[in-house]
Amino acid sequence: EAGVVQSPRYKIIEKKQPVAFWCNPISGHNTLYWYRQNLGQGPELLIRYENEEAVDDSQLPKDRFSAERLKGVDSTLKIQPAELGDSAVYLCASRETSGTDTQYFGPGTRLTVL
Amino acid sequence: SQQGEEDPQALSIQEGENATMNCSYKTSINNLQWYRQNSGRGLVHLILIRSNEREKHSGRLRVTLDTSKKSSSLLITASRAADTASYFCATETGANNLFFGTGTRLTVIP
Numbered sequence: 001e002a003g004v005v006q007s008p009r010y011k012i013i014e015k016k017q018p019v020a021f022w023c024n025p026i027s028g029h030n031t032l033y034w035y036r037q038n039l040g041q042g043p044e045l046l047i048r049y050e051n052e053e054a055v056d057d058s059q060l061p062k063d064r065f066s067a068e069r070l071k072g073v074d075s076t077l078k079i080q081p082a083e084l085g086d087s088a089v090y091l092c093a094s095r096e097t098s099g100t101d102t103q104y105f106g107p108g109t110r111l112t113v114l
Numbered sequence: 115s116q117q118g119e120e121d122p123q124a125l126s127i128q129e130g131e132n133a134t135m136n137c138s139y140k141t142s143i144n145n146l147q148w149y150r151q152n153s154g155r156g157l158v159h160l161i162l163i164r165s166n167e168r169e170k171h172s173g174r175l176r177v178t179l180d181t182s183k184k185s186s187s188l189l190i191t192a193s194r195a196a197d198t199a200s201y202f203c204a205t206e207t208g209a210n211n212l213f214f215g216t217g218t219r220l221t222v223i224p
Contacts, residue, residue: 004156031210042202042214043157056211091156101145103212105156 002026004106006092012112018080021109025073025094032069033103034077035091043091049075050097082113118203118215126221133190135218137203138183144206146179146186151200151217160188160201195224 005024013019025032030051035043046065048056051072060067064083069075079086089110093103118139127133137146145164149157163170163179163186170177176189190197200219204212 033212040217042204042217043212044214045211048211056209093157101147101162101206102159104159105149107156110154 004092004094004104006090006106006109008109009107010110010112012114013082015084015113016081018078019082019111020076020078021090021092021111023075023077023092023106025075025092026104028096029094029104030072030097031095032075033093033095034067034075035093037089037091037108039088046077079111082111084113087111087113118205118213120201120203120215120218122218123216124219124221126223127193129193129195129222129224131193133193133197133220133222135188135201135203135220137186137188137215139186139203139205139213139215140184141205141207143181144208146177147204147206147212148175148177148186148188149202149204149214151202153199157202190220193220193222195222198222 007022032049034046037043047060047067049069052069067077089108091108092106095103118137121136145162147162148160151157161172161177163177174191179186198221200217202217203215206212
C-alpha cells in the first residue's frame with residue numbers, strides 16, 4: 001500500500017514569492033493534517049481536515065497561508081507571500097477517521113526562503 | 115503550550131547498550147505516542163500507550179506512562195546503529211490533535 005505522498009520534496013524560493021505544497025493521503029484515510037517543523041523542533045499542527053472540511057485551522061496564519069482539500073482526497077497548502085521565517089519542513093499526515101489512532105506521515109517538503 | 119518536552123535533548127551510546135528517553139507534558143491526554151524521525155525523512159510511528167495503560171512493549175521498545183506525574187519514558191534495548199534518529203513524544207487530547215515534544219537526538223555508535 002502506498003504511503004502519504006508529498007511533492008515537491010525540496011523548494012527554494014525568494015521571499016515574497018508564492019509557494020504551494022501538495023499532499024496525497026493514504027487511500028481511504030478521511031483525516032488529513034498539515035504540520036510545520038522548524039529546525040531542531042517537533043512538528044506543529046497547522047490545519048486538520050475531516051474529508052473536505054477544515055475542522056481545526058486555529059494555528060494556520062491566515063494572512064499568508066491557505067489550504068484546500070477539494071473532493072476530500074488530496075490537499076494543497078499555499079503560502080503567499082513567503083517570508084524568511086517560513087523556512088521549515090512542511091509535513092502532511094493522514095489517518096483513518098474511525099479506525100486506529102495512528103497518523104501516517106509523508107516525507108515532507110523542505111522549504112528554503114532566501 | 116501543550117507541547118511536551120523530551121529529556122535529554124541528545125544522547126550518545128554504544129551499540130548494544132540501552133537508551134532511555136523521557137517525556138513530560140502538561141495537560142490531560144487520551145494517549146501518548148512515540149515517533150522516530152531519521153534525518154531528512156518523515157516521522158514513523160513507533161508505539162501508542164493509552165491514558166489507562168501503564169506499560170507497553172513492542173519488540174525492543176518499552177514505553178511507560180505515569181499520568182499522575184504527566185510523564186512517559188521510552189526504552190530501546192540492545193541498541194543498533196540503525197536506531198540513530200530523533201525520537202519525539204506526542205500527546206493526543208480529546209480534540210484528536212497531536213502535540214509533539216522537542217525531541218531527543220539519539221546517536222548509536224557502532
